[in-house]
Amino acid sequence: MKIRAHISMVFHLDKCIGCHTCSVACKNIWTDREGAEYMWWNNVETKPGTGYPTQWEDQEQYKGGWEKKNGKLNLKMSGRLGTLGNIFFNPRLPSMDDYYEPWTYEYDNLINAPEGDDQPTARPISMITGEPIDIQAGPNWDDDLSGSEVYAANDPNLEGMSDEERRMMFEIERLVFFYLPRICNHCLNAGCAAACPSGAIYKRGEDGIVLVNQDKCRGWRMCVTGCPYKKVYYNWSTGKSEKCILCYPRLETGQAPACFHSCVGRIRYLGVLLYDADRIDEAVAVEDADLVEAQRAIIQDPFDPAVIAAAKANGVPDAMIDAAQKSPVYKFVKEWGLALPLHPEFRTLPMLFYVPPMLPIQALVTEHGVGQAHDESGAAPFFAALEQARLPLRYMARLFSAGNEDEIAAVYRKLIAVRVFRRAQNTTGALDDEAQAALDGAGLTAEVAQAIFELTAKPTFDERFVVPPLAREVNIESMVDPFTHKTEAGFGFRRDAKRGG
């Protein structure tokens, strides 16, 4: 048992309002500069939809992540020749069309236009060429766009859906969409790191954050391909690849990452997971349907004395173990089994987990108009039954459980049961038969249902984000006495992060 600590994440999609505040928080701080304009370390996608870069989930096209062939795990991009064989030519990179050509506007024209016979306007111009641009794509092009033959209909996750299931996306009374915010998953088995010929990509030992060393990166861009989530971006100005850094300068000062802090839907949770690094090989080798369970299995109980002893033996500090015990992520992922990894079939073991969204019930078109399915007595359930879900479970399973519908169904049963339980408390003040049946069906006790409710509905800032102390004084001490660092830090000249700079 080799216990490591990992700062991990949960996004509760039922709460996501698709506002993109997270995206802008990140952009303002990290990627609002030349060469990084098109980078959205944090982005939010409308599902069903094609995402950013477009169709990123389609690994037949992009060859990201791992594949299991003949019992062996290889990077999908490797092909027969392997990574190094392709080092001077990587055909699997997204092009500018798959991202978008960044643009701005001739704002100056509004102030400086000479008097003419018509109103001046600020035309869009390319940030790359400075020339007028005909905008055909953007980083959030299919926002809120369900029911689109161009975008939603080309969601790679619809593959294998029946015609009937696909058609429902295009009938107004059956339309649906939800949001999928994405950052780097800081995977345990990161495709980007494995693909890097320069050895520039690493996981930080103390917290698991995956970083591209900007001194060592040589701009091969194999990481861009190797990451199945397309969360590594090539900076055309510096000639190096960059990606989400989980705001380590903020984490190191006890603050949640900017996108977490700014999440106004309060959907995000951050905390430490302890995992057994010795079992990674085993976890990525199982059949698709077992991937979620296999990943859950390597996450360890932070209260288990054996786990604690092993963690300490492996150099995990007490404070980190303490944080793991308070981790909201541990509860959602392991204790309650409510949060699932995105596309576990990519086999990178992402450390960001999602609680799937509840969506309104399906409507029916009757002879009288749009209505809802009723039973013979004319009644319909107060809350939606699982079977009335507006998106097929199969779709959700494609996203979050490598096709295992039982995993998804179990999550939804729990989410519904918590609500039925709470409604009974609020209206009759008692645990009535219906609520008890819902809890039993979901395998929850009243205590656990109450705990899920508390952490979902009423968490404070400190309950959502349990940031472990990252012992900066100890890290710095290995290079310079912190007593000296205190007096000297900041003196010096800053070097521009530009190519040749």
Place this chain on the structure above:
Amino acid sequence: MGWIRELVSPQSRQWEELYRNRWQHDKVVRSTHGVNCTGGCSWNVYVKDGIVTWEMQATDYPLLDAELPPYEPRGCQRGISFSWYLYSPIRVKYPYARGALLDLWRAAKAEHGDPVAAWASIVSDPDRRRRYQQARGKGGFRRFGWDEALEIIAASTLHTIKQHGPDRVIGFSPIPAMSMLSYAGGSRFLQLLGGVVMSFYDWYCDLPPASPEVWGEQTDVAESADWYNSKYIVAMGSNVAMTRTPDAHFLSEARCDGSKLVVFSPDFSQVAKHADWWVPVNAGQDGAFWMAANHVILKEFHADRQTPYFIDYVKRYTDSPFLVTLDQNGEAYTPGRMLRASQIAAYADAEHADAKFLVWDETARAIRMPQGTLGFRWQKVKGQWNLDMKDGVDGAPIDPALTLLDDHDEVAPVTFREFAFDRDVTRGVPARRVETQDGPALVVTIYDLLMAQFGVGRGLAGDYPQSYDDEDAPYTPAWQERFTGIDRATVIQFAREWATTAEQTEGQCSIIIGAGINHWYHNNLLYRAAIAGLMLTGCVGRNGGGLNHYVGQEKLAPMAAWLPVAMALDWTKPPRLQNSPSFHYVHSDQWRYEGDFTDLQPGSAPGHPLAQGHTMDMQRRAVRMGWLPFFPQFDRSSLDVVRDAEAAGARTPDAVKAWIVEQLQSGDLRFAVDDPDAPQNWPRVWFIWRGNALMSSAKGHEYFLKHYLGTHTNTIADDVSGGEPGPEGKLDLVVDINFRMDTSALYSDIVLPTATWYEKNDLNSTDLHSYIHPLAEVVPPCWESRSDWDIFKAFARAISDMAPDVFAGPVRDVVAVPLQHDTPAELAQPEIKDWAAGECDPVPGKTMPNFVVVERDYAALYDRFVALGPGIRQDGLSVHGINWGVADLYDDLAKRRPVSTRNGTRYPSLADAKDAADAILYLAPETNGESAYRAFKVEEEKVGLPLADLAEGTRGVRIAFDDLTRQPRRVLTSPAWTGIVNDGRAYSAYCLNVERLVPWRTLTGRQHFYLDHEGYIAFGEHLPTYKPKIDPAAHGDLIKTQADEGAIMLNYLTPHGKWQIHTTYSDNLRMRTLSRGVEPFWMNPDDAAQVGIADNDWVEVYNDHGVVVTRAIVTARIPRGLCLIYHGTERTLSVPKSPRRGDRRAGGHNSLTRTRLKPSLMLGGYGQFTYAFNYWGPTGVNRDTFVLVRKLDGEPRW
């Protein structure tokens, strides 16, 4: 895995300082965004090297009740993009003037020397005036200096006052709550001047007229944390996730707590994603759904089973037990006026007996006069204005009968107008015969009228529906299907779930409602149908209940203390306050393009004299009868009027008033509204600040361009007024104060650079939460910008300096004031009688506006601007008809940081915005516990029940500006509002009324189902009802525009968007990048296919009013027949030319609208139907608009 490198050693990771360096910063300051979004979010703004680099939400809101989720973090994608603006290329950094005007000015100045004479020489010369007017909006800006700008502004203002009168100087700035001192700087300047401050809440159509109708209240709603207390929530016409972004989490959190969320929306909207049940009600038909739901609620929960909680509630808190007289109408009857004390011998002697209303006491079997009605509010004896069900004469307890079903003299056949089928039905209603002063009469209860109106028969005779399946009988579940597209079973199930939850939780059902409903022509009826559903189930005035209307950041928490500062009441009153819908309808000549209103707004009986004619006629009637204000007041300068009166021997204000009445009666003096296009009646100088008055606020934008500005326009509509064509270019000068070059700036004559929200001190509050926030000077005003407060202060100084050359000394002015809400003028007109038609005498303040003589001292303008005047010390603070003294608090302020004026007296300083903020905070009951305590003491006396205990525990609280910069503070419970927030309780409207029996400010003091204003009866809106959507032909958007090949007609909706707050942020690169690079046009795939439009194609959208050229988004999310352009677009950004309108630059979303005012909302002079600023009057509806859309011919041309 061998290939994953885990690095522990810090030495090998020294490069990590790269990103640490970026994160480092020098300063963090709390501020917020002064934008009309209702968010009111607290932000930390980061400064690095003296430059604002980014912002992150502050998360240190004091927690409310522990049972509620916290408010943090508040702030959305738009707010977090704001720092982009500060140094962006669209920032206005310096003063700019239109080059053509500047050349004329400099030449005139050289010629005349005197600036006022120079200005006069330009505007009195038609060629010169035309020269710069036609250049408006067409480039040619030139940077110039502040001194020259101030000189032009002072000269033009003084010239206008002298030549035409001060009420030709107007100012528009929206929604003060978002940055209340920035607003107040301008309004204070204008009021000291005698200028006109224009309303916003009604013009934006944010005002829900149903709120004054039902509650006598502008708007009062729950803070968003209270949604969490709701166990059944309906969101209709409000896209919470999109437009209440920082509040939306309370919905998903409430759902987790077992609440059900039902969303009515024609499209699968962002909030529909969060719904348990999405009901795709056809656009604008939510009223039909609610009428049918109410039918079910009344039948099952009131008639078949009398739900005790509901019955008790409607008896105590609504007008439903009050008696209405029936008017004989042939064989049958129609519902008439409420029975009043003056009609019954036993009560006829009561003071204000005309405004005391009566019920039938079930136990005493007699007519009784409960306390709390309007007459008790304004009578001499205090302490009887409350909802304790006691008789106003002998104090005996009353047991009011809701229904006379078991105790009637006869079942009267009563006729009800059904607008859906344009017919009358006659239904039996149990009635009692009573003896009145005028003879015998039949009376019924409002409750029984409701039962009949909603078609719940209870075994009575008449045209009642047979069952829920009776499709032709309003308002059954089957009836509504043809309008809503929703099946009957859904309505029935909904109504049962709603009422059952309300019964189980005692009123914890709520409605979140917004612009999606309120922007329809018949919005008041849509609202009243829904409100009826709340009232019938006891869901108003309860935490977790209520109508939560959020459209516009209207809640200015410290209102009572802010108002005197903002309107300069500390020096002069009354102020000149104008309802903008009427103003723009009249002055921008939009009235010229429409015929009679009868097709839009049918009356209860064809041919009723009140309910027919042209809206302009109703507008004129409203002005002369004192129902609505109008400026300019007269067809000559109000200064000249006083001068002439005095010349004619009028020595006292009363004599001046009498002279004016005489002159008006003889026709020698006329109201300007009677001939608005005569040059002497034009508005002349317009100040615009904090808003986009010429674009996102300009319904009928193209008419603004034509008639106000005199520049190019894309309207092709015909003037159907029959007279001379309307004048073009009425305005002499348009001054825009802005930090970005938006459409209004682009079309103005002078653009002045203002400080952004990160460069000035100010205050911000909202109804979505109960905290008060500062805006703070994170960095000093950039480049040559100044704060709004300082800009208007500079105007004041420039005018004071120049005034002695124009005016020899102080002058007297007369202000026309309409009949005001929350004053005894609510008693003025129980009947409609027109003095101009000889139906009554012209009596100022009773049958016509009041006329008040005031003094203006232009040389003292600056001194008064910067000093808090003695009026507050002398008169105290007032709100909602109560008044309390604050002289000692005023004296405290004067001691702290006084300024001296010329006469040596010490006044509290208002020299800068922070002084003004501290003065307001120190006086307001919401931020000074002593002031709250006193206000409650006064209210206690008026009501006659204990109230001051609510303020006892917080009497020592004082909140100052510097406290707010440290941490957000929650406002205190105050009689200016109706929620109770003690001990962390969430604010919910009308809890004070329900729990403490304080009356609503209405006729009966209760919530009104029935509106017995003569005009409401004439228009058939006395009971909740349904009127059909406006027919496209009647709306008249497509008369000149031919429906040619390749075009399709669609209903044009402009809901609030995701990437902007109105137009702010819409030109922000962040937001444009995250959307489509343009503000797109959303349409259905089948509609698009019909005219060959594909996603991202350029389209031309047009009607008689104007044209928009943009790109299409094609999605099945939009139902057929509808299209959306999210409000609001700038015409500055990425707008090509329009081939169909002469290759001229296409417009913005308001290029496709024209103002139609609902004439019944101009009625006034009676109870809650009396005027107050942003409270009463017609609203700027725009949702009934139709357009054509086609694929753009060829490539876009720039």
